[in-house]
Amino acid sequence: MAELVAGGKGVIEAILRRRSLAPRKLVAPGPDASQLELLISAAAAAPDHGRLHPVRFVQIADAGRATLAQLFRQAASQMEPQAGPELADREAEKAHHAPCLLAVVARIDDANPVAPAHEQWISVGAAVQNVLLAAEDLGFRAMIVSGRKVQSRLLQAAFAPTGSEHLVGFVAIGTPTAEPSPRDRHPGSLAHWSGT
Ligand SMILES: Cc1cc2nc3c(=O)[nH]c(=O)nc-3n(C[C@H](O)[C@H](O)[C@H](O)COP(=O)(O)O)c2cc1C
Known part of the structure; x- marks a missing residue:
């Protein structure tokens, strides 16, 4: 593997090296406006059958963090009513983590004649992965x-109000305050098919 990586253009190494870091461990500075533009361009470079652009990103402005915290609190209570206020507090706190927080909103056209829904979801995932990789390339986690x-x-209505969209989650980006903990990767799966 090491020789293969050495023969590559750095992309494989970046992919293999990429690690997530919990948003609470990400601090300022986050990407500036031009870096953010680059990240979104990287997302738009993902494979996209039929050019459907099935994903968009919404940056949470600093001014919106308190409202997001309130939404997180209410949404957590709604989804896990048996949990106490500690969970709601913990979830609310997450709205303040990471200097750059991007909501990921997917628009999947179930009736598209060219690209079925699963292909569009693949595009969404590839776009997110491109953002993660590009963020690391810029020195962030x-x-x-x-x-x-x-x-x-509540959260679906806030970020995907038309009903034809779906809030997938949030990409947190920032400067790391810690190293990610070691993690064994799954080796992946490759079989061979010879026609029978
Ligand atoms: C759509 C999506 C949502 C995720 N949500 C969470 C989450 O809420 N909490 C969490 O700990 N990991 C979540 N993960 C997994 C992490 O982002 C991460 O991939 C995982 O911890 C493995 O770490 P690594 O990326 O360094 O291999 C999610 C992954 C995906 C694809």
Whole structure:
């Protein structure tokens, strides 16, 4: 593997090296406006059958953090009513983590004649991965997070109000304050098919 990486253009190494870091461990500075533009361009470079652009990103402005915290609190209580106020507090706190927080909103056209829904979801995932990789290339760490609260009607209505869209989660990006903990990667899966 090491020789293969050495023969590559750095992309493989970046992919293999990429690690998520919890949003609470990400601090300022985050990406500036031109870096953010680059990240969104990286997202737009993902494979996209039929050019449907099935994903958009919404940056949470600093001014919106308090409202997001309130939404996280209410959504957590709605989704896990048996949990106490500690959970709601913890979820609310997450709205203040990471200097750059991007809501990921997917628009999947179930009736598209060219690209079925699963292909569009693949595009969404590839776009997110491109953002994560590009963020690391710029010297940041990043992570996509969701949690049960994201499935709440409240959060869905806030970020995907038309009903034809779906809030997937949030990409947090920032400067790392810690190293990600070691993690064994799954080796992946490759079989061979010879026609029988
Ligand atoms: C759509 C999506 C949502 C995720 N939501 C969470 C989450 O809420 N909390 C969490 O700990 N990990 C979540 N993960 C997994 C992490 O983003 C991350 O991939 C995982 O911790 C593995 O770490 P690594 O990226 O360094 O391999 C999510 C992944 C995806 C694709």
